[in-house]
Amino acid sequence: MSFHLPNTRPVSSSEQVNFHCKHCGACCRHVRESVPLNTLDAYRLAKHLRGHGEHISFLDEIFARHAEPVLLDKSGYTVYMLKSTGPDDDCIFLDGNRCSIQQAKPTACRLYPFVAEPTQDGGCKYLLSMEQGHHFKGGQVQAGRWMKKFFSPEDREFMRIDMDSAPLIALLMRNVPDSEQKRAIVQYLWYRFSDFDLGRPLVEQYRRNTEKLIAALKEMQKREGQNGH
Ligand code: SF4
Numbered sequence: 001m002s003f004h005l006p007n008t009r010p011v012s013s014s015e016q017v018n019f020h021c022k023h024c025g026a027c028c029r030h031v032r033e034s035v036p037l038n039t040l041d042a043y044r045l046a047k048h049l050r051g052h053g054e055h056i057s058f059l060d061e062i063f064a065r066h067a068e069p070v071l072l073d074k075s076g077y078t079v080y081m082l083k084s085t086g087p088d089d090d091c092i093f094l095d096g097n098r099c100s101i102q103q104a105k106p107t108a109c110r111l112y113p114f115v116a117e118p119t120q121d122g123g124c125k126y127l128l129s130m131e132q133g134h135h136f137k138g139g140q141v142q143a144g145r146w147m148k149k150f151f152s153p154e155d156r157e158f159m160r161i162d163m164d165s166a167p168l169i170a171l172l173m174r175n176v177p178d179s180e181q182k183r184a185i186v187q188y189l190w191y192r193f194s195d196f197d198l199g200r201p202l203v204e205q206y207r208r209n210t211e212k213l214i215a216a217l218k219e220m221q222k223r224e225g226q227n228g229h
């Protein structure tokens with residue numbers, strides 16, 4: 001499974017890029033199925049919304065209320081994107097031209113106009129989003145400094161676990177026997193988006209859940225192999 005990000009170009013960490021946020025809200029409109037809400041984003045959002053009086057007991061309530069699933073692979077490999085609303089497909093958190101969850105906005109929004117991707121050597125490469133050309137006039141920002149400010153060690157660790165495990169999980173899901181397919185999808189959704197304690201740090205739970213998911217998928221294949229003999 002490969003992820004292709006359209007309208008981007010590689011950028012070095014030392015490169016200076018013309019960028020100035022005009023607070024026009026343009027990046028937050030026409031965003032149907034395009035703003036990813038990963039599990040760490042949802043966890044932070046849950047805490048933020050709780051702090052603002054929203055009753056949230058479980059992480060999957062965030063996904064159910066504020067996001068929608070998008071199938072990335074026919075195996076059932078799914079991600080969540082923020083919901084949008086209205087004739088312009090505004091992000092549901094857009095209030096006028098402002099983000100109403102500024103302190104807890106998803107990683108993709110925090111990093112904009114940059115995108116981070118893990119590399120084989122344990123580092124990160126950066127891409128520059130080329131959409132919204134009117135933003136690329138005015139101030140200057142440096143990719144490396146931007147990332148230092150907005151992309152925390154916790155974000156990096158989460159992204160690495162997520163991206164490193166994605167190809168194997170998708171492959172295992174593709175290879176589970178038909179009789180186990182529904183169960184594999186249920187397990188995937190449970191370990192990726194649901195089985196988290198909001199009172200404990202997220203990244204370690206995500207690592208543990210990823211290991212459990214991989215073990216469960218391998219077990220399904222093994223059982224089928226044994227049944228077939
Ligand atoms: S979460 Fe905030 S910054 Fe991100 S698209 Fe929605 S309104 Fe815009």
